[in-house]
Amino acid sequence: MAISRRRNRLTVAALLMAVVTLLVDACGGGGSGGGTEPATAAGAAAHFDVSSLRKPSGRALGVVDDKTPWQYGIVDSFTKDAGRAPGIREYYSSWSDDFDTEGNAFLWQHGQLPMMALVPSDVALADIAKGEEDAYIRRLAGQIADYDGPLALSFAGEMNGPWNSWGPEHTKPADFVAAWKHVHEVFAAQHVTNVLWVWTPHVVDSGTPATLRPYYPGDAYVDWVGLIGYYGPIDGAAFSSLFTPSLHQIAAFSHKPVLIAETGVAESGQKQAHIRDLFRGAAKAGVIGLVWYDQRKNWPGSKQLMDWRISTSMGALAAFKVESGRYGFGHSFKTG
Incomplete structure (x- = not known):
């Protein structure tokens, strides 16, 4: 039994x-x-790794507008005008927005490195630093990790611009640094490996005189330095006055690769000369690329509508094509 x-x-x-x-x-x-x-933490860590993109060898050419990744018209029109497809497509996303996994995948599959400018509208940087927005940060981090491609992420760009609610007239540099570090640390805890962290101040000029060093989170928290500056009627008649002073400041505290993260040349009788000066200066400065705002928009702080498009005249377009080619701007981050 x-x-x-x-x-x-x-x-x-x-x-x-x-x-x-x-x-x-x-x-x-x-x-x-x-x-x-x-799906485990180890599995999340196996997603796309941006290590190979942290120090790119070529010079990229990008385009930016306020449309979503799915609105591909800016890429098509820029490609037709410039004679080459952009390697970076930058767009803006508001705080609390979900990450568009399919849209960013579409960009990467078509040869553009997606660059998301995350705008902390309607939220205080001090609250982010204190962890009060962690539920959103963790959700966003998980969504980005699930996207099987790279993302250049610019958080609270132009933090030295007084026109922003997170700028120097509203927020202390220490709050910006603490918020940046906290977002970065939450992403790290989520094992996110596919993000390039791009720190993007506006160039130091008459409208943005704040010193840059107090806003820098440190090399451990930054992959690329991005600079935003435009050739226009108020500031920016030459690379030496528009970008060089800021580059000198940055060189004193960081040796990270520099991307001109947003730029353009306003329509004027000097537009061709300014385009030539921009590409010559950017190449001499050793930047890894520049991203063009190929639209019309008001000059910051005024109602003056400026036309930044490369196709405002045959002369401007010819200068753009010749100079971007002369200095080798057109590198693609897509390797496979």
Whole structure:
């Protein structure tokens, strides 16, 4: 009887194991059978890794506007005008917005490195630093990690611009630094490996005189330095006056690669000369690329509508094509 009961128990156990095995295989959990691994922290860390992009060898050419990643018209029109496709497509996203996984994947599949300018509208940087926005940050981090491609992320850009609610007239530099570090640390805790962190102040000029060093989070928290500046009627008649002073400041505390993260040349009788000066100066400064605002928009702080497009005249367009080609702007981050 003892032997019989033991055999019955073994039979039942074997049947249970078989049922469990069938259920696991049906759910795709069989390790050796090619099934999908469970979603774990280790699995998240296996997503796209941006290590190879932190120090790019070429000079990229990008385009930016306020449209979503799915609104691809700016890429098509810029490609047609410039004679080459942009390697970076920058767009803006407001705080609390979800990450557009499919839209960013579409950009990357078509040869553009997505660059998201995350705008902290309607939220205080001090609250972000204190962890009061962690639920959103964790959600965003998870969404970005699930996107199988790279993302250049600019958080609270132009933090030295008084026109922003997170600028020097509203927020202390220490609050910006604390918020930046906190967002970065939450992403790190989520094992996000596909983000390039781009610190993007506006160039130091008459409208933005704040010193840049107090706003810098430190090399451990930054992959690229981005600079924003325009050739226009108020500031910016030459690279030496528009970008060089800021580059000198930055060189004193960081040796990270520099991207001109947003720029343009306003329509004027000097537009061709300014385009030539921009590309010549950017190449001499050793930047890894520049991103063009190929739209019309008001000059910051005024109602003066400026036309920054490269196609405002045949002369401007020819200068753009010749100079971007002369100095090798057109590198693609897409390697496969």
